[in-house]
Amino acid sequence: MGFGGGKIILVGEHAVVHGTPAIAAGIRRGVSSIARPADQDSLHVEPWGRTWRPNAKSEEPLERAFERILSRYADRPPLRFVVRVALPPGAGLGCSAAIGVSLIDAIDKALGVARSRAELGALALEWERFFHGDPSGIDNLASALGGLLCYRRSSPPRRISPKGSIFLVVAHSGQRSNTKEMVARVSQRLAGSPEWARRALDEVKTLAIDAEAAMCSGDLIALGAVLNRNHEILRSLNLSTNRLEALCREARSAGALGAKITGAGGGGCMVALAAEAEHADRISGALAAESFVEEVGRAA
Ligand code: PMV
Numbered sequence: 001m002g003f004g005g006g007k008i009i010l011v012g013e014h015a016v017v018h019g020t021p022a023i024a025a026g027i028r029r030g031v032s033s034i035a036r037p038a039d040q041d042s043l044h045v046e047p048w049g050r051t052w053r054p055n056a057k058s059e060e061p062l063e064r065a066f067e068r069i070l071s072r073y074a075d076r077p078p079l080r081f082v083v084r085v086a087l088p089p090g091a092g093l094g095c096s097a098a099i100g101v102s103l104i105d106a107i108d109k110a111l112g113v114a115r116s117r118a119e120l121g122a123l124a125l126e127w128e129r130f131f132h133g134d135p136s137g138i139d140n141l142a143s144a145l146g147g148l149l150c151y152r153r154s155s156p157p158r159r160i161s162p163k164g165s166i167f168l169v170v171a172h173s174g175q176r177s178n179t180k181e182m183v184a185r186v187s188q189r190l191a192g193s194p195e196w197a198r199r200a201l202d203e204v205k206t207l208a209i210d211a212e213a214a215m216c217s218g219d220l221i222a223l224g225a226v227l228n229r230n231h232e233i234l235r236s237l238n239l240s241t242n243r244l245e246a247l248c249r250e251a252r253s254a255g256a257l258g259a260k261i262t263g264a265g266g267g268g269c270m271v272a273l274a275a276e277a278e279h280a281d282r283i284s285g286a287l288a289a290e291s292f293v294e295e296v297g298r299a300a
Helices: 061-070 095-111 117-128 138-145 179-192 194-217 220-236 242-253 277-286
Strands: 002-011 022-037 042-046 050-052 079-085 148-151 166-172 258-262 269-274 291-296
Touching: 002 095, 002 138, 002 166, 002 194, 002 220, 002 258, 002 269, 022 095, 022 138, 022 166, 022 194, 022 291, 050 061, 061 095, 061 117, 079 095, 095 117, 095 138, 117 138, 138 148, 148 194, 166 242, 166 277, 179 194, 194 220, 220 242, 220 258, 220 269, 242 258, 242 269, 242 277, 269 277, 277 291
Parallel strands: 042 079
Antiparallel strands: 002 022, 022 079, 022 148, 042 050, 166 269, 166 291, 258 269
């Protein structure tokens, strides 16, 4: 069985595409896949009830991505993959990366290929490129490695060991987010105002450093303030929606120490920081949306 986890970005989405550090946490729910010898290659995804074939010329990114990954394995039997997706697609939780990681893990296991989780995550970037125009690499690495990570483009990810567990509430706006479109929107905005862009990216870099320091010293109030400020920057990039704003407000009124968009935005999920486990349950219960609580920061 291959597995790729989902992820939550706590600080630095979008800015990470442009070279600043970001902090992400792997989550328990994700994608599992099984690969078995068959008459021809195919990829069946549950619960979507659809089957794809590898095809380098297909209009469907998934078929091109599938072909690219299979081409990495010479002299192999045809394989049928059954993939179970337990993440909402287009929600900012890294669904596409988790599918890629889980598929590669399943092929490796079926063919007896030995590869570290870090190598697996790196190979999954090839898969991600078919879905995002310009993926930073954070989703595929967080999916493969799990745990809490600081990542900067083109550098190996670094594990963060917080002082204690961090309880997060993730709520879905019910709107679908399109990462490719949002990444292009942000790049355009940054290119249009270089001086503003430099200041915003510098600030996100400082927020990532502050967030790590707050996690390591157990200062959840400071961490919450970082999340709120990062949300303001994402909002100024036009990545929020009325629904995401309402969810952030509701979470803060219910006691969250901070709340922000997570992932590409323009829909998808928001993440809120709780002071402790019971608070997280209370916040989750107060939100008028599909939500779940995630404990992050335990040794992966
Ligand atoms: O919305 P998601 O899960 O695809 O996350 C995208 C994260 C971005 O920073 C917006 C893009 C990237 O490649 O880092």
